[in-house]
Amino acid sequence: MATSISFLPIAENRPIFEDLVTQALKHAKSLGASDAAAEVSEAQGLAVSVRKGQVETVEQTRDRSMDITVFAGQRRGSASTSDFSPAAMRQTVEAAWHIARYTAEDPSAGLPEADLLAKDVKHTLQLHHPWAVSVAQATELAITAERAALDTDKRITNTEGAGVDTHEGHFVLGNTRGFLDGYAYSRHGLSVAPIAGRGQSMQRDYWYTSDRRANRLADPQAVGRYAAERALSRLSARRIPTGHFPVLFEAPLALGLVGALTQAVSGGSLYRKVSFLVDALGQEIFPKHLSITEDPHIKGAMGSSPFDEEGVRTQPRDLVRDGVLQGYLLSTYTARKLGMTTTGNAGGSHNLELTSSLTRRKDDLPAMLRKMGTGLLVTELIGQGVNYLTGDYSRGAFGYWVKDGQIQHAVQEVTIAGNLKDMFAQIVAVGADTITRGSKTTGSILIENMAIAGT
Numbered sequence: 001m002a003t004s005i006s007f008l009p010i011a012e013n014r015p016i017f018e019d020l021v022t023q024a025l026k027h028a029k030s031l032g033a034s035d036a037a038a039e040v041s042e043a044q045g046l047a048v049s050v051r052k053g054q055v056e057t058v059e060q061t062r063d064r065s066m067d068i069t070v071f072a073g074q075r076r077g078s079a080s081t082s083d084f085s086p087a088a089m090r091q092t093v094e095a096a097w098h099i100a101r102y103t104a105e106d107p108s109a110g111l112p113e114a115d116l117l118a119k120d121v122k123h124t125l126q127l128h129h130p131w132a133v134s135v136a137q138a139t140e141l142a143i144t145a146e147r148a149a150l151d152t153d154k155r156i157t158n159t160e161g162a163g164v165d166t167h168e169g170h171f172v173l174g175n176t177r178g179f180l181d182g183y184a185y186s187r188h189g190l191s192v193a194p195i196a197g198r199g200q201s202m203q204r205d206y207w208y209t210s211d212r213r214a215n216r217l218a219d220p221q222a223v224g225r226y227a228a229e230r231a232l233s234r235l236s237a238r239r240i241p242t243g244h245f246p247v248l249f250e251a252p253l254a255l256g257l258v259g260a261l262t263q264a265v266s267g268g269s270l271y272r273k274v275s276f277l278v279d280a281l282g283q284e285i286f287p288k289h290l291s292i293t294e295d296p297h298i299k300g301a302m303g304s305s306p307f308d309e310e311g312v313r314t315q316p317r318d319l320v321r322d323g324v325l326q327g328y329l330l331s332t333y334t335a336r337k338l339g340m341t342t343t344g345n346a347g348g349s350h351n352l353e354l355t356s357s358l359t360r361r362k363d364d365l366p367a368m369l370r371k372m373g374t375g376l377l378v379t380e381l382i383g384q385g386v387n388y389l390t391g392d393y394s395r396g397a398f399g400y401w402v403k404d405g406q407i408q409h410a411v412q413e414v415t416i417a418g419n420l421k422d423m424f425a426q427i428v429a430v431g432a433d434t435i436t437r438g439s440k441t442t443g444s445i446l447i448e449n450m451a452i453a454g455t
Contacts (some may be wrong), residue, residue: 004171006184008170010184013042016350018180020040020172025174026095027094028070029360031093032099034072035071036068036069036176037174037311038066038174039066039171039172039173040065040171041065041182042170043062044167045060046138046167047165048138048165049161050143050163051081052146053147056140056161066080068080074110075103076103076110079095079096079099107282107336112310112312116312117313118311119179121408123314125183125299126212127183127185128185141190143449145223146159146224147224149192150194152224153228154233160206162193162224165189166214167186168185170182170184175310181307183189185275186210186213188217190208190220192207192224196228196232201235203235203237205233205234206230207226208223209261210302228412230379234410234412237408237409238410238412239414239455240414244450246374246376246446247375247376248372248376248444248448249445249446250378250379251367255435256381257444258354260420263388264275264344267331270328274388276390276419276421277325281327282324282325283324285323285324286323286427290322290323290357290427291321291355293355294316294350299314303438307344310342315349317343328343329343329348331345331346331347351440355431359430361432363429363432364431364432365433369406370405372402374403376401376411377400377401377407378398379399382396382398391420391421393417393423395417411454416451426447429445430446431445
């Protein structure tokens with residue numbers, strides 16, 4: 001799976017995009033706009049899915065967009081178009097200006113302060129690694145992954161299919177406060193979802209690999225075999241009695257707990273007061289052994305970026321240090337609503353990593369099971385039972401019953417429940433079995449006590 005040159009005319013279009021943005025900003029100012037921002041982008045993608053060795057879908061996409069936001073003082077209007085002609089650009093700017101003139105004033109509206117913008121950026125993050133994969137090659141990779149799953153064991157009787165996808169794009173963003181920049185990016189992936197068993201005892205699981213670089217994707221056969229092994233391990237599933245037990249979240253699911261934190265400390269949730277962590281800044285929300293760092297400048301990482309969606313420069317920081325919440329995730333608008341300064345998180349977080357000072361190199365999943373002793377290893381969550389206003393947490397779950405540090409059998413048709421504030425405070429260990437998905441990294445997470453509703 002080798003990388004290649006881009007099929008997008010990036011070098012050719014970059015100066016064209018810069019000129020479009022510049023002209024759009026000039027036109028907005030000529031109409032009377034106090035400020036304006038514009039973004040021009042294009043992207044292309046390929047997604048191939050197969051099932052039982054046959055192609056099911058082939059989707060090729062090519063998208064272009066010009067997005068304009070103009071300000072009339074503290075009134076804002078936005079418009080977009082896929083037509084990059086000068087006439088369409090002017091019409092789009094004028095449409096945004098018309099909206100702004102008749103929109104209610106918002107004291108928090110406006111561009112970021114000029115001194116917060118990322119100017120003269122050195123683009124060294126290596127975010128663009130195109131993959132010149134053909135439909136035939138993508139199909140063969142997907143078939144290889146699916147075949148590996150089916151060949152793992154005769155009890156793998158069916159699949160929901162396998163897929164390969166690749167995506168790349170580039171953009172130029174500019175505003176009337178002196179910012180003009182952009183970059184190219186890519187992301188690629190491969191997935192497979194096998195089915196084990198027959199009739200009422202069928203079980204499904206899946207696995208996938210993703211990266212900005214195609215040559216760093218996991219081997220398709222390894223992905224297929226691992227997905228099959230996960231499905232097979234579910235065949236022993238049964239229910240367990242109701243009670244309170246320790247719960248170990250497998251690393252891919254533990255990422256969801258990090259995601260719950262980001263939702264709770266995002267500016268939109270905070271200023272609307274729909275978060276259980278309102279006014280939690282400076283408070284101990286995790287045990288002292290836990291920290292969460294944000295590093296937007298890791299080369300090649302999925303969550304890396306030299307600036308956010310508003311052009312504000314990004315920088316490494318501690319989101320949580322020794323259990324204490326150090327900051328929020330704020331855009332310019334949400335920061336102003338809170339009387340604070342943007343944290344460069346317009347568009348979301350950048351490479352969050354949860355770590356524990358107690359974690360040792362040998363703390364793999366078997367070691368974490370031994371630390372738990374007796375309890376539930378959770379490998380799948382069902383439903384959306386999270387109330388971010390109160391922190392109440394109730395999800396259907398699938399996993400494995402563990403006794404004396406050893407997996408006994410799979411578990412199904414149970415519900416785990418607690419409150420996120422209590423769950424965060426009761427994290428007793430984080431595994432060294434780290435996994436990265438998108439912009440988040442963590443190992444498995446052991447919570448001391450949760451309610452489990454079974455039989």
